[in-house]
Amino acid sequence: MSLFKLPRILKRTRRAPARLFISIGMGENxxxxxxxxxxxxxxxxxxxxxTRAFAATHCDLKIxxxxxxxxxxxxxxxxISVYGDIRGVLSKSYGPAVRTxxxxxxMLGFPMFPSRRMDDFIVKKRMKEVFQAGGIPSPxxxxxxxxxxxxxxxARLGFPLVVKPVTGHAKTGVRMVTSRRELQRFAGSIRGKxxxxxxxxxxxxxxxxxxxxxxxxTFHLASLSDKETTPAPYFVDLLHVTPSRHHALWTEVxxxxxxxxxxxxxxxxxxVIEMRVDSRQGIQVIExxxxxxxxxLPDHLVPLATGYNFLEQAVxxxxxxxxxxxxxxxxxxxVAVKYLTADKGRLLSLDxxxxxxxxxxxxxxxxxALGAEVGPPADNHDRIGVIVAxxxxxxxxxxxxxxxxxxxxxxxxxxxxxx
Numbered sequence: 001m002s003l004f005k006l007p008r009i010l011k012r013t014r015r016a017p018a019r020l021f022i023s024i025g026m027g028e029n030x031x032x033x034x035x036x037x038x039x040x041x042x043x044x045x046x047x048x049x050x051t052r053a054f055a056a057t058h059c060d061l062k063i064x065x066x067x068x069x070x071x072x073x074x075x076x077x078x079x080i081s082v083y084g085d086i087r088g089v090l091s092k093s094y095g096p097a098v099r100t101x102x103x104x105x106x107m108l109g110f111p112m113f114p115s116r117r118m119d120d121f122i123v124k125k126r127m128k129e130v131f132q133a134g135g136i137p138s139p140x141x142x143x144x145x146x147x148x149x150x151x152x153x154x155a156r157l158g159f160p161l162v163v164k165p166v167t168g169h170a171k172t173g174v175r176m177v178t179s180r181r182e183l184q185r186f187a188g189s190i191r192g193k194x195x196x197x198x199x200x201x202x203x204x205x206x207x208x209x210x211x212x213x214x215x216x217x218t219f220h221l222a223s224l225s226d227k228e229t230t231p232a233p234y235f236v237d238l239l240h241v242t243p244s245r246h247h248a249l250w251t252e253v254x255x256x257x258x259x260x261x262x263x264x265x266x267x268x269x270x271x272v273i274e275m276r277v278d279s280r281q282g283i284q285v286i287e288x289x290x291x292x293x294x295x296x297l298p299d300h301l302v303p304l305a306t307g308y309n310f311l312e313q314a315v316x317x318x319x320x321x322x323x324x325x326x327x328x329x330x331x332x333x334x335v336a337v338k339y340l341t342a343d344k345g346r347l348l349s350l351d352x353x354x355x356x357x358x359x360x361x362x363x364x365x366x367x368x369a370l371g372a373e374v375g376p377p378a379d380n381h382d383r384i385g386v387i388v389a390x391x392x393x394x395x396x397x398x399x400x401x402x403x404x405x406x407x408x409x410x411x412x413x414x415x416x417x418x419x
Contacts (some may be wrong), residue, residue: 019084090315304362348370
């Protein structure tokens with residue numbers, strides 16, 4: 001840890017103790033959050049194993065530590081606290097980083113949620129149990145042993161089934177199986193003594209994503225978007241678009257978000273809820289996580305569609321400043337977030353400048369370089385890039401995103417085709 005910069009900074013501002021904000025992580029996705037904290041007048045303490053991480057130069061002080069080592073991080077913070085008042089902590093990452101943020105918030109007396117509840121989000125079996133106890137609608141499921149007997153029991157739920165690890169994040173390890181043979185093959189692929197998995201009844205219907213913020217134990221819905229994914233078995237995100245075709249469910253989704261806040265004892269946190277809308281059963285919650293979600297949702301989709309600065313308000317809520325809830329009205333603009341993919345092969349061409357010339361395009365980012373091996377995505381890391389488009393209507397935003405994707409002229413070798 002390097003402390004030499006902060007005393008000089010504070011010497012120039014003797015009138016009052018510096019207000020400090022902690023960012024768990026200094027990677028590229030953390031930068032928008034760090035910038036919002038600085039814009040509100042905070043000095044930022046960045047925590048990361050890599051002190052040369054993408055956003056490190058935007059932090060006033062760096063703690064070199066793995067984001068998973070929450071106890072060690074807190075010890076460093078006790079030393080730093082003599083230089084100013086630590087007012088809040090957040091992470092724009094997921095899983096271990098969020099656990100660390102909640103632990104530090106608990107230790108410093110800041111609003112968030114009990115860090116002991118983080119496993120209720122990570123361990124999917126426990127999440128399902130909390131859903132049941134809290135009256136949160138969710139698909140029927142079984143916890144299955146990796147044995148022929150266990151697989152036979154899961155088959156009684158009926159096919160197709162969604163199978164997923166007992167512990168994991170988001171879509172990692174999630175598959176769809178359509179027969180006993182596929183189910184047994186999946187069960188056989190899970191190794192380890194006592195290993196098991198969750199088999200969940202597949203819910204037909206549209207997938208929607210809710211992004212909101214819990215403040216003072218009250219859930220405020222900021223956006224409702226439709227999601228499209230790759231076909232089974234992997235379900236990788238390909239598209240988000242708002243306004244949702246199911247905007248009429250806004251009040252019902254808000255009520256579900258409130259039940260989640262209460263069931264998991266959340267005082268403050270961003271919240272992402274993944275749902276399916278079934279014509280017979282209504283809304284079914286697939287998962288909920290106390291995170292900001294994909295970077296394009298809080299950074300671009302929400303502010304573009306509604307004018308609401310989600311990240312600024314999250315920092316305000318985390319640090320005890322005046323908080324403004326998101327507007328409970330239909331988006332003023334349509335926004336589409338489209339991910340680029342390709343067939344299997346080597347990436348031969350990709351025009352990264354092309355989206356800039358397409359009307360309605362407000363952001364693009366590319367994850368793969370020429371020469372990279374690409375293919376149909378099995379997880380988020382297999383995608384080539386992302387394009388964000390706005391328009392007066394859903395159709396206009398979708399058309400702009402599609403046009404920009406074609407303009408990128410993605411081609412692959414080894415028999416790959418343009419996609």
